[in-house]
Amino acid sequence: NAGVTQTPKFQVLKTGQSMTLQCAQDMNHEYMSWYRQDPGMGLRLIHYSVGAGITDQGEVPNGYNVSRSTTEDFPLRLLSAAPSQTSVYFCASRSPSGGRGFYNEQFFGPGTRLTVL
């Protein structure tokens, strides 16, 4: 299994541009989440999904959109990038039970480092 994968690894945008950060998992996890990590801080939840077709907001959802059309994929869209969205973005997934022998453990992707000029 590849686990949780994210693309791209690095991205530079200009203010006002839009883009989509990709996240995929091959563990058949129902729950997927997006977090952002700013310098010197822990991770903060942006959006999450408890299954295909179901999404909800986290702590810091403004400026981001998500959708979940399949179990495997959970893309994060920046509609009009702002310098305040410069951050490292992590995608994570979790199984409600079973799945690699763990229960409720959350697994993180390698992150996408985004800079907005």
Next chain:
Amino acid sequence: GIQVEQSPPDLILQEGANSTLRCNFSDSVNNLQWFHQNPWGQLINLFYIPSGTKQNGRLSATTVATERYSLLYISSSQTTDSGVYFCAVGGSSNTGKLIFGQGTTLQVKP
């Protein structure tokens, strides 16, 4: 929402020393994880430990859920242990949402 506090915020050790990192949380939780973020930014799962004690090599963790704290022990520290250690908890909604502490930055000197 649940508050998570980690201490100490920074820690410097000589190689071979032992250390204890603490995580306090403000409400009952049904999952708790410890992560190590290495210098390349990767988040490594250390322990899933909503209660009880676990050990993995030189690392061990204990969570006392009734008293709302968890401890991460690092014994015989190595330079590769350097990085940031995060505690993250999930509440009763069990939707996979994790609330992270601010982290403990550990530097192990040779």
